[in-house]
Amino acid sequence: MSDSPDLDRYPELRRAVDRRNFIKSAAAGTALMAFGGALFRIAADDLTKQARAEKRGDGRQRLPPGQRVIEFLRPMGGQEGDGDVKTFKLKVHGLVKKPFEVDYAGLLKLPQVTKEADVHCVTGWTMLAGQWKGVQISKLAELAEMTGEARYVILEAAHGYTANVPLKEATMDNALITYRVNGKPFALQHGAPVRGLVPDLYFWKSSKWITGVKFVKDDAPGYWEVRGYHNHADPWKEERYG
Amino acid sequence: MDELWPRIKKRWRAWLRAVHRDFGYLAIGFTVIYAVSGIAQNHIEDWGEVSYKSYEQTKSIAAVADDAPDDVAIKAVADAAGLGTPTSSYRAGDEVRLEYANGAKATAIGSELTIQGRERRAFIGAANWLHTARNRHGWKYVADIYALLLLYLAISGIFMIKGKLGLKWRGALLISIGVSVPIAAVMLSGPDARAKRPEPATAAELQPP
Numbered sequence: 001m002s003d004s005p006d007l008d009r010y011p012e013l014r015r016a017v018d019r020r021n022f023i024k025s026a027a028a029g030t031a032l033m034a035f036g037g038a039l040f041r042i043a044a045d046d047l048t049k050q051a052r053a054e055k056r057g058d059g060r061q062r063l064p065p066g067q068r069v070i071e072f073l074r075p076m077g078g079q080e081g082d083g084d085v086k087t088f089k090l091k092v093h094g095l096v097k098k099p100f101e102v103d104y105a106g107l108l109k110l111p112q113v114t115k116e117a118d119v120h121c122v123t124g125w126t127m128l129a130g131q132w133k134g135v136q137i138s139k140l141a142e143l144a145e146m147t148g149e150a151r152y153v154i155l156e157a158a159h160g161y162t163a164n165v166p167l168k169e170a171t172m173d174n175a176l177i178t179y180r181v182n183g184k185p186f187a188l189q190h191g192a193p194v195r196g197l198v199p200d201l202y203f204w205k206s207s208k209w210i211t212g213v214k215f216v217k218d219d220a221p222g223y224w225e226v227r228g229y230h231n232h233a234d235p236w237k238e239e240r241y242g
Numbered sequence: 243m244d245e246l247w248p249r250i251k252k253r254w255r256a257w258l259r260a261v262h263r264d265f266g267y268l269a270i271g272f273t274v275i276y277a278v279s280g281i282a283q284n285h286i287e288d289w290g291e292v293s294y295k296s297y298e299q300t301k302s303i304a305a306v307a308d309d310a311p312d313d314v315a316i317k318a319v320a321d322a323a324g325l326g327t328p329t330s331s332y333r334a335g336d337e338v339r340l341e342y343a344n345g346a347k348a349t350a351i352g353s354e355l356t357i358q359g360r361e362r363r364a365f366i367g368a369a370n371w372l373h374t375a376r377n378r379h380g381w382k383y384v385a386d387i388y389a390l391l392l393l394y395l396a397i398s399g400i401f402m403i404k405g406k407l408g409l410k411w412r413g414a415l416l417i418s419i420g421v422s423v424p425i426a427a428v429m430l431s432g433p434d435a436r437a438k439r440p441e442p443a444t445a446a447e448l449q450p451p
Contacts, residue, residue, distance in 0.1 A: 074287070074290040075290045075291040075296065076286060077370075085332045085339055086330070086332055104332075104334055105335070108334050108335035109335070123286060123287035180351070183351065183354060184298075184356045185337070185347075185349045185351070185356060187358045187360075188358075188360070189296060
Protein backbone atom coordinates (compact mmCIF):
# COMPACT_ATOMS: atom_id res chain seq x y z
CA MET A 1 0.00 0.00 0.00
CA SER A 2 1.52 3.23 -1.10
CA ASP A 3 1.67 6.35 1.08
CA SER A 4 0.62 8.39 -1.91
CA PRO A 5 -2.27 6.66 -3.62
CA ASP A 6 -3.07 9.66 -5.78
CA LEU A 7 0.31 9.51 -7.41
CA ASP A 8 -0.13 5.81 -8.11
CA ARG A 9 -3.37 6.51 -9.87
CA TYR A 10 -1.83 9.28 -11.98
CA PRO A 11 1.54 8.12 -13.34
CA GLU A 12 2.11 11.40 -15.21
CA LEU A 13 1.75 13.31 -11.96
CA ARG A 14 4.19 10.92 -10.26
CA ARG A 15 6.74 11.51 -13.03
CA ALA A 16 6.37 15.28 -12.66
CA VAL A 17 6.83 15.06 -8.88
CA ASP A 18 9.87 12.80 -9.28
CA ARG A 19 11.39 15.27 -11.72
CA ARG A 20 10.69 18.17 -9.37
CA ASN A 21 12.35 16.33 -6.50
CA PHE A 22 15.35 15.55 -8.67
CA ILE A 23 15.75 19.20 -9.71
CA LYS A 24 15.40 20.35 -6.09
CA SER A 25 18.03 17.86 -4.91
CA ALA A 26 20.40 18.79 -7.74
CA ALA A 27 20.00 22.52 -6.99
CA ALA A 28 20.56 21.96 -3.25
CA GLY A 29 23.65 19.83 -3.92
CA THR A 30 25.13 22.42 -6.28
CA ALA A 31 24.50 25.26 -3.80
CA LEU A 32 26.09 23.24 -0.99
CA MET A 33 29.19 22.50 -3.06
CA ALA A 34 29.54 26.14 -4.11
CA PHE A 35 29.15 27.33 -0.52
CA GLY A 36 31.67 24.76 0.74
CA GLY A 37 34.16 25.75 -1.97
CA ALA A 38 33.81 29.45 -1.18
CA LEU A 39 34.22 28.79 2.55
CA PHE A 40 37.33 26.67 1.94
CA ARG A 41 38.86 29.39 -0.21
CA ILE A 42 38.18 32.17 2.29
CA ALA A 43 39.42 30.15 5.26
CA ALA A 44 42.62 29.04 3.55
CA ASP A 45 43.72 32.52 2.56
CA ASP A 46 45.79 33.83 5.46
CA LEU A 47 48.74 34.51 3.17
CA THR A 48 46.63 36.89 1.11
CA LYS A 49 45.37 38.75 4.19
CA GLN A 50 48.91 39.12 5.45
CA ALA A 51 50.22 40.37 2.10
CA ARG A 52 47.38 42.90 1.85
CA ALA A 53 48.55 44.45 5.10
CA GLU A 54 52.11 44.95 3.81
CA LYS A 55 53.57 47.76 1.74
CA ARG A 56 56.43 47.86 -0.73
CA GLY A 57 59.38 50.18 -0.58
CA ASP A 58 57.70 52.47 -3.13
CA GLY A 59 54.64 52.88 -0.88
CA ARG A 60 52.32 50.71 -2.93
CA GLN A 61 50.46 47.83 -1.34
CA ARG A 62 52.48 44.67 -1.63
CA LEU A 63 49.54 42.79 -3.09
CA PRO A 64 47.96 44.45 -6.13
CA PRO A 65 44.16 44.65 -6.19
CA GLY A 66 42.31 41.51 -7.22
CA GLN A 67 45.24 39.20 -6.46
CA ARG A 68 45.55 36.33 -3.98
CA VAL A 69 48.69 34.66 -2.77
CA ILE A 70 49.75 31.16 -3.69
CA GLU A 71 52.91 29.43 -2.55
CA PHE A 72 54.34 28.12 -5.82
CA LEU A 73 54.38 29.18 -9.44
CA ARG A 74 51.38 27.74 -11.18
CA PRO A 75 51.76 26.30 -14.69
CA MET A 76 49.55 28.28 -17.05
CA GLY A 77 50.18 26.46 -20.33
CA GLY A 78 51.48 27.91 -23.57
CA GLN A 79 53.31 26.53 -26.55
CA GLU A 80 56.47 25.27 -24.95
CA GLY A 81 60.02 25.59 -26.17
CA ASP A 82 62.24 22.52 -26.21
CA GLY A 83 63.64 23.34 -22.76
CA ASP A 84 67.07 22.11 -23.77
CA VAL A 85 70.11 23.90 -22.34
CA LYS A 86 72.27 22.45 -25.13
CA THR A 87 70.38 24.25 -27.87
CA PHE A 88 69.53 27.38 -25.88
CA LYS A 89 70.57 30.65 -27.49
CA LEU A 90 69.73 34.19 -26.41
CA LYS A 91 69.96 36.86 -29.08
CA VAL A 92 70.43 40.45 -27.93
CA HIS A 93 69.71 42.74 -30.87
CA GLY A 94 67.75 45.68 -32.25
CA LEU A 95 68.88 49.22 -31.51
CA VAL A 96 72.31 48.24 -30.22
CA LYS A 97 75.82 48.86 -31.48
CA LYS A 98 77.11 45.39 -30.61
CA PRO A 99 74.42 42.75 -31.05
CA PHE A 100 75.42 39.38 -29.66
CA GLU A 101 74.19 35.87 -29.01
CA VAL A 102 74.99 33.72 -25.99
CA ASP A 103 74.43 30.07 -25.24
CA TYR A 104 73.53 28.76 -21.80
CA ALA A 105 77.12 28.44 -20.59
CA GLY A 106 77.82 31.96 -21.90
CA LEU A 107 74.79 33.34 -20.08
CA LEU A 108 76.06 31.90 -16.80
CA LYS A 109 79.39 33.67 -17.35
CA LEU A 110 77.76 37.12 -17.59
CA PRO A 111 77.46 39.20 -14.40
CA GLN A 112 74.85 37.49 -12.23
CA VAL A 113 72.40 38.86 -9.69
CA THR A 114 69.84 37.30 -7.36
CA LYS A 115 66.78 39.47 -6.75
CA GLU A 116 63.80 38.94 -4.51
CA ALA A 117 60.61 39.68 -6.37
CA ASP A 118 56.85 39.04 -6.19
CA VAL A 119 55.16 38.02 -9.42
CA HIS A 120 51.53 38.63 -10.32
CA CYS A 121 49.59 36.57 -12.86
CA VAL A 122 46.75 38.27 -14.71
CA THR A 123 44.46 35.37 -13.75
CA GLY A 124 44.67 36.53 -10.15
CA TRP A 125 47.45 34.68 -8.37
CA THR A 126 50.58 36.15 -6.88
CA MET A 127 53.72 34.37 -5.71
CA LEU A 128 55.65 36.33 -3.12
CA ALA A 129 59.35 36.68 -2.42
CA GLY A 130 60.82 34.43 -5.09
CA GLN A 131 64.62 34.50 -5.23
CA TRP A 132 65.32 34.90 -8.93
CA LYS A 133 68.81 34.44 -10.32
CA GLY A 134 69.98 35.66 -13.68
CA VAL A 135 71.30 38.56 -15.71
CA GLN A 136 69.73 42.01 -15.58
CA ILE A 137 68.23 43.20 -18.85
CA SER A 138 69.94 46.53 -18.15
CA LYS A 139 73.28 44.67 -18.15
CA LEU A 140 72.46 43.14 -21.55
CA ALA A 141 71.62 46.65 -22.80
CA GLU A 142 74.97 47.87 -21.51
CA LEU A 143 76.95 44.97 -23.00
CA ALA A 144 75.27 45.36 -26.38
CA GLU A 145 75.64 49.16 -26.22
CA MET A 146 71.99 50.02 -26.65
CA THR A 147 71.48 53.25 -28.58
CA GLY A 148 69.64 56.27 -27.19
CA GLU A 149 66.74 55.72 -29.61
CA ALA A 150 65.45 52.59 -27.86
CA ARG A 151 62.16 53.05 -26.01
CA TYR A 152 60.81 49.51 -25.71
CA VAL A 153 62.13 46.02 -25.16
CA ILE A 154 60.60 43.03 -26.91
CA LEU A 155 61.08 39.76 -25.03
CA GLU A 156 61.06 37.13 -27.78
CA ALA A 157 60.30 33.51 -27.06
CA ALA A 158 59.75 30.11 -28.65
CA HIS A 159 57.30 29.80 -31.55
CA GLY A 160 57.26 33.55 -32.19
CA TYR A 161 55.76 34.60 -28.84
CA THR A 162 56.62 38.18 -27.93
CA ALA A 163 55.91 40.53 -25.04
CA ASN A 164 56.51 44.27 -25.27
CA VAL A 165 57.81 46.12 -22.21
CA PRO A 166 58.58 49.84 -21.89
CA LEU A 167 62.33 50.39 -21.55
CA LYS A 168 61.90 51.94 -18.10
CA GLU A 169 60.33 48.79 -16.65
CA ALA A 170 62.53 46.37 -18.59
CA THR A 171 65.70 47.98 -17.28
CA MET A 172 64.71 48.18 -13.63
CA ASP A 173 67.01 46.44 -11.15
CA ASN A 174 64.73 43.44 -10.77
CA ALA A 175 64.03 42.84 -14.48
CA LEU A 176 66.06 39.81 -15.46
CA ILE A 177 66.78 37.08 -17.90
CA THR A 178 66.50 34.36 -15.30
CA TYR A 179 67.29 30.65 -15.15
CA ARG A 180 66.68 29.84 -11.49
CA VAL A 181 64.05 30.56 -8.84
CA ASN A 182 64.54 29.75 -5.18
CA GLY A 183 67.75 27.93 -6.05
CA LYS A 184 66.07 25.54 -8.48
CA PRO A 185 66.06 25.40 -12.28
CA PHE A 186 62.78 26.12 -14.01
CA ALA A 187 60.63 23.16 -14.94
CA LEU A 188 59.68 23.03 -18.62
CA GLN A 189 56.18 24.33 -17.92
CA HIS A 190 57.66 27.41 -16.24
CA GLY A 191 59.89 28.36 -19.16
CA ALA A 192 62.99 26.16 -18.89
CA PRO A 193 65.77 26.66 -19.33
CA VAL A 194 65.61 30.47 -19.32
CA ARG A 195 62.76 32.96 -19.08
CA GLY A 196 62.23 36.68 -18.71
CA LEU A 197 61.28 38.40 -15.46
CA VAL A 198 59.58 41.79 -15.32
CA PRO A 199 58.00 41.49 -11.89
CA ASP A 200 56.24 44.85 -11.75
CA LEU A 201 54.05 43.99 -14.73
CA TYR A 202 51.61 41.10 -15.04
CA PHE A 203 53.50 37.86 -15.44
CA TRP A 204 52.66 37.24 -19.11
CA LYS A 205 55.20 39.98 -19.86
CA SER A 206 57.89 37.73 -18.37
CA SER A 207 58.20 35.57 -21.48
CA LYS A 208 58.84 31.88 -20.85
CA TRP A 209 61.20 29.88 -23.11
CA ILE A 210 62.95 33.13 -24.01
CA THR A 211 65.04 33.34 -27.17
CA GLY A 212 65.77 37.02 -27.63
CA VAL A 213 65.86 40.52 -26.20
CA LYS A 214 65.24 43.18 -28.82
CA PHE A 215 65.54 46.90 -28.18
CA VAL A 216 63.21 48.93 -30.38
CA LYS A 217 62.08 52.51 -30.87
CA ASP A 218 58.41 51.92 -31.65
CA ASP A 219 56.10 49.89 -29.50
CA ALA A 220 55.09 46.53 -30.99
CA PRO A 221 52.24 44.88 -29.04
CA GLY A 222 53.01 41.21 -28.45
CA TYR A 223 51.13 37.92 -28.48
CA TRP A 224 48.60 38.64 -25.71
CA GLU A 225 48.52 42.38 -26.25
CA VAL A 226 46.99 41.96 -29.73
CA ARG A 227 44.53 39.42 -28.30
CA GLY A 228 42.76 41.79 -25.95
CA TYR A 229 45.13 41.99 -23.02
CA HIS A 230 46.43 45.34 -21.83
CA ASN A 231 49.41 46.81 -23.62
CA HIS A 232 51.09 47.97 -20.41
CA ALA A 233 49.85 45.47 -17.75
CA ASP A 234 50.43 47.31 -14.47
CA PRO A 235 48.97 45.07 -11.72
CA TRP A 236 48.39 48.00 -9.34
CA LYS A 237 46.15 49.66 -11.92
CA GLU A 238 44.58 46.29 -12.79
CA GLU A 239 45.58 46.75 -16.41
CA ARG A 240 44.42 43.27 -17.32
CA TYR A 241 42.50 43.83 -20.54
CA GLY A 242 42.95 46.35 -23.34
CA MET B 243 2.38 21.03 -53.43
CA ASP B 244 -1.16 21.23 -52.09
CA GLU B 245 -0.63 17.89 -50.37
CA LEU B 246 2.83 18.72 -49.06
CA TRP B 247 2.00 21.83 -47.03
CA PRO B 248 -0.61 20.19 -44.76
CA ARG B 249 1.82 17.31 -44.27
CA ILE B 250 4.64 19.65 -43.28
CA LYS B 251 2.28 21.57 -41.01
CA LYS B 252 1.27 18.37 -39.28
CA ARG B 253 4.65 16.68 -39.05
CA TRP B 254 7.27 19.50 -38.72
CA ARG B 255 7.61 19.21 -34.97
CA ALA B 256 8.20 15.44 -35.19
CA TRP B 257 10.91 15.97 -37.83
CA LEU B 258 12.49 18.72 -35.79
CA ARG B 259 12.59 16.41 -32.78
CA ALA B 260 14.05 13.54 -34.80
CA VAL B 261 16.85 15.73 -36.16
CA HIS B 262 17.41 17.18 -32.68
CA ARG B 263 17.76 13.65 -31.30
CA ASP B 264 20.27 12.57 -33.95
CA PHE B 265 22.31 15.77 -33.73
CA GLY B 266 22.30 15.27 -29.97
CA TYR B 267 23.84 11.82 -30.40
CA LEU B 268 26.47 13.27 -32.76
CA ALA B 269 27.29 16.05 -30.30
CA ILE B 270 27.82 13.89 -27.21
CA GLY B 271 31.51 13.15 -27.74
CA PHE B 272 32.32 16.77 -28.59
CA THR B 273 30.28 18.11 -25.70
CA VAL B 274 32.09 15.97 -23.16
CA ILE B 275 35.48 17.07 -24.55
CA TYR B 276 34.61 20.77 -24.66
CA ALA B 277 32.80 20.78 -21.31
CA VAL B 278 35.60 19.05 -19.41
CA SER B 279 38.39 21.11 -20.96
CA GLY B 280 36.24 24.26 -20.65
CA ILE B 281 35.92 23.70 -16.90
CA ALA B 282 39.68 23.14 -16.73
CA GLN B 283 40.29 26.41 -18.60
CA ASN B 284 37.80 28.33 -16.42
CA HIS B 285 39.71 27.26 -13.34
CA ILE B 286 43.23 27.60 -14.70
CA GLU B 287 44.03 30.20 -12.02
CA ASP B 288 43.16 27.61 -9.35
CA TRP B 289 44.32 24.39 -10.94
CA GLY B 290 46.95 25.57 -13.43
CA GLU B 291 47.59 23.65 -16.63
CA VAL B 292 46.08 20.23 -15.94
CA SER B 293 47.18 18.41 -19.10
CA TYR B 294 50.19 17.14 -17.18
CA LYS B 295 50.87 15.93 -13.71
CA SER B 296 54.26 17.36 -12.80
CA TYR B 297 56.57 16.35 -10.01
CA GLU B 298 59.64 17.84 -8.40
CA GLN B 299 61.91 16.28 -5.82
CA THR B 300 64.93 17.79 -4.09
CA LYS B 301 67.82 15.84 -2.56
CA SER B 302 70.98 16.86 -0.75
CA ILE B 303 74.08 15.43 -2.35
CA ALA B 304 77.82 15.75 -1.99
CA ALA B 305 78.67 18.92 -3.91
CA VAL B 306 80.46 18.31 -7.20
CA ALA B 307 83.93 19.84 -7.06
CA ASP B 308 84.49 22.64 -9.57
CA ASP B 309 87.67 20.96 -10.79
CA ALA B 310 86.14 17.50 -11.17
CA PRO B 311 86.33 16.24 -14.77
CA ASP B 312 83.00 16.25 -16.61
CA ASP B 313 82.64 12.46 -16.72
CA VAL B 314 83.28 12.20 -12.98
CA ALA B 315 80.80 14.97 -12.21
CA ILE B 316 78.13 13.45 -14.46
CA LYS B 317 78.57 9.98 -12.94
CA ALA B 318 78.36 11.38 -9.40
CA VAL B 319 75.11 13.21 -10.18
CA ALA B 320 73.63 10.25 -12.08
CA ASP B 321 74.41 7.95 -9.14
CA ALA B 322 72.80 10.40 -6.72
CA ALA B 323 69.71 10.78 -8.91
CA GLY B 324 69.26 7.01 -9.13
CA LEU B 325 67.20 7.20 -12.32
CA GLY B 326 69.42 4.94 -14.41
CA THR B 327 71.57 5.97 -17.32
CA PRO B 328 70.91 9.51 -18.57
CA THR B 329 70.39 10.02 -22.29
CA SER B 330 72.04 13.42 -22.26
CA SER B 331 74.20 15.55 -20.00
CA TYR B 332 75.37 19.16 -19.79
CA ARG B 333 77.68 21.00 -17.45
CA ALA B 334 77.95 24.76 -17.18
CA GLY B 335 78.88 27.05 -14.31
CA ASP B 336 77.86 25.40 -11.05
CA GLU B 337 75.27 23.18 -12.74
CA VAL B 338 75.28 19.58 -13.91
CA ARG B 339 72.15 18.70 -15.86
CA LEU B 340 71.07 15.21 -16.87
CA GLU B 341 68.13 14.13 -19.01
CA TYR B 342 66.45 10.74 -19.12
CA ALA B 343 64.51 8.86 -21.76
CA ASN B 344 61.21 9.37 -19.90
CA GLY B 345 61.68 13.16 -19.96
CA ALA B 346 62.82 13.45 -16.34
CA LYS B 347 65.58 15.97 -15.67
CA ALA B 348 68.08 15.96 -12.82
CA THR B 349 69.94 19.19 -12.11
CA ALA B 350 72.67 19.43 -9.52
CA ILE B 351 73.47 22.92 -8.26
CA GLY B 352 76.12 22.78 -5.59
CA SER B 353 74.93 20.27 -3.00
CA GLU B 354 71.29 20.26 -4.09
CA LEU B 355 69.87 17.91 -6.68
CA THR B 356 66.48 18.71 -8.21
CA ILE B 357 64.61 16.05 -10.14
CA GLN B 358 61.79 17.34 -12.31
CA GLY B 359 59.43 15.61 -14.65
CA ARG B 360 55.83 15.20 -15.66
CA GLU B 361 53.33 12.73 -16.99
CA ARG B 362 50.64 13.52 -19.48
CA ARG B 363 47.06 13.02 -18.25
CA ALA B 364 45.60 11.07 -21.13
CA PHE B 365 41.99 12.28 -21.27
CA ILE B 366 42.22 15.88 -20.09
CA GLY B 367 45.49 16.32 -21.99
CA ALA B 368 43.80 15.26 -25.24
CA ALA B 369 40.65 17.28 -24.45
CA ASN B 370 42.68 20.45 -23.84
CA TRP B 371 44.64 19.84 -27.01
CA LEU B 372 41.43 19.50 -29.01
CA HIS B 373 39.79 22.49 -27.35
CA THR B 374 42.53 24.91 -28.38
CA ALA B 375 41.77 24.60 -32.07
CA ARG B 376 43.79 27.71 -32.92
CA ASN B 377 46.44 27.08 -35.59
CA ARG B 378 45.06 23.61 -36.33
CA HIS B 379 43.23 24.30 -39.53
CA GLY B 380 41.61 20.92 -40.15
CA TRP B 381 40.30 20.54 -36.61
CA LYS B 382 39.14 24.17 -36.58
CA TYR B 383 36.52 23.37 -39.23
CA VAL B 384 35.42 20.21 -37.43
CA ALA B 385 34.97 22.36 -34.31
CA ASP B 386 32.97 24.87 -36.39
CA ILE B 387 30.61 22.09 -37.47
CA TYR B 388 30.14 21.10 -33.84
CA ALA B 389 29.32 24.74 -33.00
CA LEU B 390 26.66 24.71 -35.74
CA LEU B 391 25.23 21.48 -34.34
CA LEU B 392 24.99 23.16 -30.93
CA LEU B 393 23.18 26.13 -32.48
CA TYR B 394 20.66 23.77 -34.06
CA LEU B 395 20.19 21.92 -30.76
CA ALA B 396 19.61 25.20 -28.91
CA ILE B 397 17.19 26.69 -31.43
CA SER B 398 15.28 23.52 -32.21
CA GLY B 399 14.94 22.86 -28.47
CA ILE B 400 12.76 25.95 -28.21
CA PHE B 401 10.13 24.49 -30.53
CA MET B 402 10.20 20.84 -29.55
CA ILE B 403 7.28 20.92 -27.16
CA LYS B 404 4.06 22.86 -27.50
CA GLY B 405 1.67 23.99 -24.81
CA LYS B 406 2.43 25.24 -21.32
CA LEU B 407 5.63 23.18 -21.07
CA GLY B 408 6.80 24.81 -24.31
CA LEU B 409 7.27 28.42 -25.33
CA LYS B 410 3.95 29.57 -23.87
CA TRP B 411 4.94 29.40 -20.22
CA ARG B 412 7.79 27.27 -18.84
CA GLY B 413 9.93 27.59 -22.00
CA ALA B 414 9.55 31.38 -22.18
CA LEU B 415 10.38 31.74 -18.49
CA LEU B 416 13.49 29.58 -18.61
CA ILE B 417 14.72 31.13 -21.87
CA SER B 418 14.35 34.58 -20.29
CA ILE B 419 16.33 33.51 -17.25
CA GLY B 420 19.01 31.88 -19.40
CA VAL B 421 19.39 34.89 -21.68
CA SER B 422 19.31 37.41 -18.83
CA VAL B 423 22.32 35.85 -17.06
CA PRO B 424 24.95 36.69 -19.74
CA ILE B 425 23.25 40.04 -20.47
CA ALA B 426 23.43 40.99 -16.77
CA ALA B 427 27.06 39.85 -16.58
CA VAL B 428 28.02 42.04 -19.54
CA MET B 429 26.06 45.02 -18.19
CA LEU B 430 27.47 44.76 -14.69
CA SER B 431 31.06 43.80 -15.35
CA GLY B 432 31.58 43.59 -19.12
CA PRO B 433 34.18 45.53 -21.08
CA ASP B 434 32.07 48.71 -21.33
CA ALA B 435 31.18 48.67 -17.62
CA ARG B 436 34.88 48.31 -16.82
CA ALA B 437 35.76 51.27 -19.04
CA LYS B 438 33.35 53.49 -17.08
CA ARG B 439 34.92 52.54 -13.76
CA PRO B 440 37.37 55.27 -12.72
CA GLU B 441 40.95 54.06 -12.68
CA PRO B 442 43.27 55.31 -9.99
CA ALA B 443 45.38 58.09 -11.48
CA THR B 444 48.36 57.54 -9.25
CA ALA B 445 49.76 54.80 -7.10
CA ALA B 446 48.99 56.86 -4.00
CA GLU B 447 45.26 56.51 -4.67
CA LEU B 448 45.57 52.77 -4.28
CA GLN B 449 46.40 53.16 -0.61
CA PRO B 450 43.67 52.99 2.02
CA PRO B 451 42.70 56.34 3.52
